[in-house]
Amino acid sequence: MDHISEEKTEVPSSGNLSTPIVSLAPELLCSIFSHCVSNDQRKDAHSRDSIRCLFRAPLLLGRVCSRWRDVSISSPELWSSFAVGDDRGRPPDADLAKDLKATKHWISRSGSRPLSIRISYKLPRTYETMVRPILESLVSQSWRWKNVTLDVPSEFEAIIVAPFRNQILPQLVEFDSISKTPGSGEFILSSAPRLRVLSRIGPIDFSGGVHGIKQIRMDYDHTRNSRPSLDDLFSCFTHCPLLEDLFIFIYTDDEWRTRLPDELPSIIELSHLTHLYLYCMSGIDPCRLFDRLYLPALVSLNLHMWSSNASDPEWRQIQTMLAHSRPPLQTLAFSLLPMSERTMIGCLSYVPTLTSFHVYGTNLTDSILGSLTVDEADTNASKNLCPLLERIEFEDAFGGGKCHFSEHAMTRMIISRRKFAKNTPGTGMALKWIKASFQFDRIRSNPDIAECLNNGLRLVYCT
Template sequence: MSSAPRFQILHLHGGEARLDFGGRTHNIKVLSIANVAISLPDLVSCLKYFPLLMSLTISASLSQRNILPPDVPAFIELPNLRHLKLAHSGEEDPCLLFDRLLLPALKSLSLFMIVARTDWPYLKSFLERSRPPLKFLSLNGVPINETTLVECISYIPILTKLFVISIHCTDVKVEALTLVKSKNRLCPLLETLVFDAAGCSPSAIIKMILSRRKSPGYTNFTTRKALKYDSLGRFKLNTICSNPEIAERTKDGLLLH
């Protein structure tokens, strides 16, 4: 790494890799790790050498070893990071990574993981700590309960796209996303919503959709946006499409799937 100080893009794909940073920081702005045998402590350690990082993609089975090197700081701040994508299918928990990341400029976050937990509060503490201007959030298989999920999205008010996949949802989440004037309104700029609503009631879905669509004659949309696309997974659409107000919204441009 020290012999190529002008490198800005680094892709590690396949096999094993051991990086030697020469004890100094580097100008890498894009880092992609896929199908590489790398431990979570090594990954956490190497991030401190990339202060200019703007995009980080990790698609690998991370081993944890439970012990971090003593020189790893309590928080690793990457002030320029805009995009983070983590696809982790190993048995270890990547919580050590999220316990240390501080990403105040993050705009998109995509997480796929298989972890033996009933809840994963590390995302909540990460968002509370970083308060990023997140616009895109995708959670696939993340073991997170609805209370934690609702608190997570309360820290990202300008979110425009939310994907919640392979996570059980009930009316708790739907009611939290329903815009009610007398309550705090979560994600008023949300335009795309994807989740499995099989465990939700038709009445709650209808109320949420109508609250996020522009009512006839209502033009003051400066502080919120209308929901444009709503994918409800295994939810039976015929239970709500017969509703005349929902039918009116679909004619007006709302896409239901």
């Protein structure tokens, strides 16, 4: 092991040590060593030269005594999780040569164990000839990949994703490309049948049948041909029935990519989906999809439109989806959506479990405050919307929708929910946070509002 380190280290004989641990069986010693190896090593963003660092296991273990060295060398599981590269600057050429040597050493020591790897090279293209052999040595073991975290320029990413085009990755469970540059290369999901977590910039090929993936983050880049489309969203919904968490940014200016297929299933059920984050550019209309979606497990829904304008059709089908699904929704966020206040209130009527509600850039009036005001005459609380609501944010958008609230409506809403929570313990919750484009100083002197503030309510003004 010494030949891959920066310095030669003398290893003492195990006979010089009298501690009880030296008498342990090799199998037990290996098990103890396995717990010493950090499971998060591959995710350590500052693990400079971790595969060559003398102060990390298993290299550190091998410096204690000859017996520990023998056990660590003969334990492939200790070598199956490692980080390659450096994300803090441009390494000298000599470091890249050492990285290649160390990478081959760790691959050899890891035997046939599944690999968990972090690859980080923030280098210009001029280093490609030196980085390529390192990446190719890792790609040669793609059949063993279990977890891969990738932070490299697109030129280097193309080398790593090549197996997704023409190979099978039988053990891959998680692939996370956190590169800020546009991804390159075709990404065929069916090439990794056990993949459960995927994050990358650019589109994904969902063809090839049903996939068992559970988490997807599909961001966009600034190239014309690498932007997720509405059709990608449709394919994701229909090919990934076990999906639990989806983040997708649909950004396209190609008219054909803003449309859905003419024929859609009558119902698109995703019974496991709990978190949905959808970001769209103006002109993209997913309403036909939402009209068919059945999401009975949804806990968090975040919908955001960039550069919305008056010509965008209203997203009324969000209310339809919530009415059909009746999910246990806790968090709801609408940002710059083409949605009326009336439709928004309709959405709230189907999510009694809601605890957090955020609206940005929609024209709001006392009507929505009135809908959230508890009717004291309704003893069964059957008409009260969102009794568990704790956090509200109503924000104006620059050049967009504005909030116009009266002191009376705001005061009445806050006090009614406090009284409801006090009189019906376990059924209702008092508000804890309100952020709005509203001058709260005008109501702070109200004795009931002051009591709410004393009990922990925070009122935050935003421009």
